[in-house]
Amino acid sequence: MARGDLTDEEWFLIEPHLPLGERGSIPDLRQQFNAVMWRFRTGSPWRDLPAEYGPWSTAYDRFRSWAKTGLFEQLMQAMIAEAAARGQVDLDLVSVDSTTARAHHHAAGMVLDGELVKALEEATKQEKGLRQRGKTPKTAGAADPTKTGTGDGGGRRRLRLRRRIRLKAAELGRSRGGLTSKVHLSADRRCRPLSFVLTPGQAGDSPQFRAVLSRIRVRLPVDRPRTRPGAVAADKAYSSRGNRAYLRRRGIKAVIPEKSDQAAHRKKRGSRGGRPISHDPDLYKQRNTAERCINRIKEWRGLAFRFDKTPESYLAGLHLRGAILWIRSLQPI
Numbered sequence: 001m002a003r004g005d006l007t008d009e010e011w012f013l014i015e016p017h018l019p020l021g022e023r024g025s026i027p028d029l030r031q032q033f034n035a036v037m038w039r040f041r042t043g044s045p046w047r048d049l050p051a052e053y054g055p056w057s058t059a060y061d062r063f064r065s066w067a068k069t070g071l072f073e074q075l076m077q078a079m080i081a082e083a084a085a086r087g088q089v090d091l092d093l094v095s096v097d098s099t100t101a102r103a104h105h106h107a108a109g110m111v112l113d114g115e116l117v118k119a120l121e122e123a124t125k126q127e128k129g130l131r132q133r134g135k136t137p138k139t140a141g142a143a144d145p146t147k148t149g150t151g152d153g154g155g156r157r158r159l160r161l162r163r164r165i166r167l168k169a170a171e172l173g174r175s176r177g178g179l180t181s182k183v184h185l186s187a188d189r190r191c192r193p194l195s196f197v198l199t200p201g202q203a204g205d206s207p208q209f210r211a212v213l214s215r216i217r218v219r220l221p222v223d224r225p226r227t228r229p230g231a232v233a234a235d236k237a238y239s240s241r242g243n244r245a246y247l248r249r250r251g252i253k254a255v256i257p258e259k260s261d262q263a264a265h266r267k268k269r270g271s272r273g274g275r276p277i278s279h280d281p282d283l284y285k286q287r288n289t290a291e292r293c294i295n296r297i298k299e300w301r302g303l304a305f306r307f308d309k310t311p312e313s314y315l316a317g318l319h320l321r322g323a324i325l326w327i328r329s330l331q332p333i
Contacts (some may be wrong), residue, residue: 003050005034010327013082017075018066019135028054035059036066037324040317043301067316076319079326080194082217084226086333089218093255093283094194096186096212096238096289099204099298102174103179103306114276137194159216171311173200183318184208186216187293189286192329193322198315205237210246227261231280232253233287244277255283273329297321 011030018029035053039046047317049056066072172179180201186194195215197208203243206283218226231253239259247254258277266273302320308314 002034002038002050004037006030006037009039010324013079013327013330014075014323017037017078019069022223032059032062036063036320039063040244040302040320041300043305043307045307060066063316064313067312068321071224072316072319075220076193076323076326077217079323079330083326083330084218086223086330088329088331090189091216091218091226091228092230093189093286094216094232095188095287095293096209096232097290097294098182098184098208100175100180100182100201101304101306103181103201105179106305107309108167108172108179113252115125159222167200170309171198171200171314173202175201180301180313181311182330183294185289185290185293185297185298187262188210189289189298191289191293193293193297193318196315196318196322198311198318206240206243209234209238209240209243213246228252233284233290235287239277248319253280253283255287257284293325296325321325 011033014033015029018033020029023164031054033047035056036059038044038053039049039059046056046060049059053059080089097112167173167179171181173181182201182203184199184205185196195212195217197211199208199217213229213232214227216227216229220226228250229252232247233255236257236259237261239256244254244256255280263277266276297318300317303314303317303321306314308317
């Protein structure tokens, strides 16, 4: 067994959740699963896979088939359910945070289907045309900015449009660090991830707050899955009326400090501004569990940087890392 590979006890928990192929001889699933772990742990290209893991193309094809079916997300949920069955899941406090992963230039080479590109182009042109209605009419002979022909810079506009479409489909965005993706996550008190959301790097944190919490799902041995934590801790980036109202409707305690400009605006409105917003400082001290979870995830170099072209492949790596963190945190029954 190579360093970082699964032990017999860990494989015993994972094997029941891996599907077998319909044709051909039964493959060595453990070898291929270790190969996928090696690739994300080292961040190396698939073609550099060591010979003891078998042909790189076989491991890559197996990984892509698993990623497309959402197997790694199901595996992480299964390991969370295993921890819940052992009574080792604590949802009294959940922390929410985000981190940015810089994308390698290989990640920008995602190939899109031609029909999808045409459909996205038509949708973009229609949206742009609706925005331009009601403006001054175009003079005779002027170029239509909604058209993507070859004259009057139409070719350049078409090229820029295709680049934007490709980046949007790949969940990549441009920021100060170049091409980046942002990982939004929630973590429990033991620095184990509960949910992931992937967006372009320039996306804001607060709009993804509800999406992250809505993906929390802890299956219990009996009764319905638990989806509502007792309290949620987050930094000032998540301080908004919408997020607080969302938590209040679900009966979740908000441990989110108020921004200074929001406090000043509330005080300026007097009695119409509402009550002062407070949070539990002792619980807020435990918000670092999300940051520590991010550090543990980025111990795998293939996740600290994004080398995958498609967002489902990168998300599959995140869920794989989450499943391994849950497995290696389990205590004997």
